[in-house]
Amino acid sequence: MDINKLLKLSQKPNLFEKSETDFWDDEHISKKMLEAHLNPDWDAASRKISTINLSVEWLENDIFSDKDIKILDLGCGPGLYDFKLAKRGYSITGIDFSKRSINYAKKSATESNLDIKYIYQDYLTIDFESEFDVIMLIFCDFGALTNDERDILLNKVYRALKPGGIFIFDIFTDRNRDERDLGKSWGISKDGFWNKKPYLSLTETFIYSEDDTFLDQTIVMTEDEDINIYRLFNHYYTKSTITNTLNQFGFKNHAYYSDITGKEYSEESKTLAVVTTK
Numbered sequence: 001m002d003i004n005k006l007l008k009l010s011q012k013p014n015l016f017e018k019s020e021t022d023f024w025d026d027e028h029i030s031k032k033m034l035e036a037h038l039n040p041d042w043d044a045a046s047r048k049i050s051t052i053n054l055s056v057e058w059l060e061n062d063i064f065s066d067k068d069i070k071i072l073d074l075g076c077g078p079g080l081y082d083f084k085l086a087k088r089g090y091s092i093t094g095i096d097f098s099k100r101s102i103n104y105a106k107k108s109a110t111e112s113n114l115d116i117k118y119i120y121q122d123y124l125t126i127d128f129e130s131e132f133d134v135i136m137l138i139f140c141d142f143g144a145l146t147n148d149e150r151d152i153l154l155n156k157v158y159r160a161l162k163p164g165g166i167f168i169f170d171i172f173t174d175r176n177r178d179e180r181d182l183g184k185s186w187g188i189s190k191d192g193f194w195n196k197k198p199y200l201s202l203t204e205t206f207i208y209s210e211d212d213t214f215l216d217q218t219i220v221m222t223e224d225e226d227i228n229i230y231r232l233f234n235h236y237y238t239k240s241t242i243t244n245t246l247n248q249f250g251f252k253n254h255a256y257y258s259d260i261t262g263k264e265y266s267e268e269s270k271t272l273a274v275v276t277t278k
């Protein structure tokens with residue numbers, strides 16, 4: 001076991017320093033991820049199904065203006081929201097860069113006779129102009145972006161929306177920081193989430209207080225001493241910091257909720273859902 005290598009890898013990395021390993025599109029991890037998306041009782045890769053149902057009800061009853069709107073779902077995963085919305089008559093385009101999730105979504109839509117357009121693409125490269133009434137980015141993916149990536153996305157979303165169109169997304173708030181200690185944990189697994197070979201995983205949370213960001217870093221070591229490192233950064237926001245950000249990109253009339261089911265905004269909430277207008 002190369003302890004010196006482990007020592008080096010377990011140092012706190014620079015803010016948003018990427019790991020070289022693929023995460024969303026890794027052959028094994030994406031398989032486990034799809035299982036997590038599809039488990040109706042897990043709040044893991046997607047929210048559990050009871051929450052998704054509440055979200056769809058809320059979007060339809062309180063947020064969407066009428067049935068005749070075009071919706072773009074960024075980071076759509078296997079399309080759990082899209083199927084429900086398409087069944088209610090909305091026109092949907094979903095974009096994701098997990099090949100496994102997009103393939104699943106395409107196949108399920110075809111099998112259910114739903115006319116949903118799915119695109120395998122990095123959503124930071126979209127190039128639409130005044131095309132959508134609604135753009136959504138659900139399950140706190142916004143916070144995984146570096147500030148530069150976030151700014152690219154906000155420009156592209158603004159451009160892709162029709163005038164008066166809305167952008168809906170959720171983020172983690174600073175309430176997570178207070179409860180996240182600088183914890184370390186380990187696991188040992190066979191055909192587990194990170195690798196199909198038996199592995200040892202060492203997970204640590206790092207906080208970057210000045211940049212309102214935390215990192216969950218996992219080092220995964222297999223029997224043959226193959227070592228991979230996975231970094232999931234998350235920029236958390238407050239109502240005030242996200243308002244300032246959105247204002248810089250021309251969005252207006254921001255509405256805030258505690259979560260993506262439309263629960264009333266509370267300062268205590270660990271998530272914040274935002275509906276903002278072009």
Ligand SMILES: C[S@@+](CC[C@H](N)C(=O)[O-])C[C@H]1O[C@@H](n2cnc3c(N)ncnc32)[C@H](O)[C@@H]1O
Pocket residue numbers: 024045046047074075076077078079080081095096097098101121122123124137138139141
């Ligand atoms: C946490 S999952 C949420 C999936 C879906 N929105 C849901 O709530 O069921 C995040 C999804 O975003 C996708 N994703 C992350 N970054 C992306 C990017 N830059 N471009 C396209 N898809 C991305 C991942 O592949 C994954 O399917």
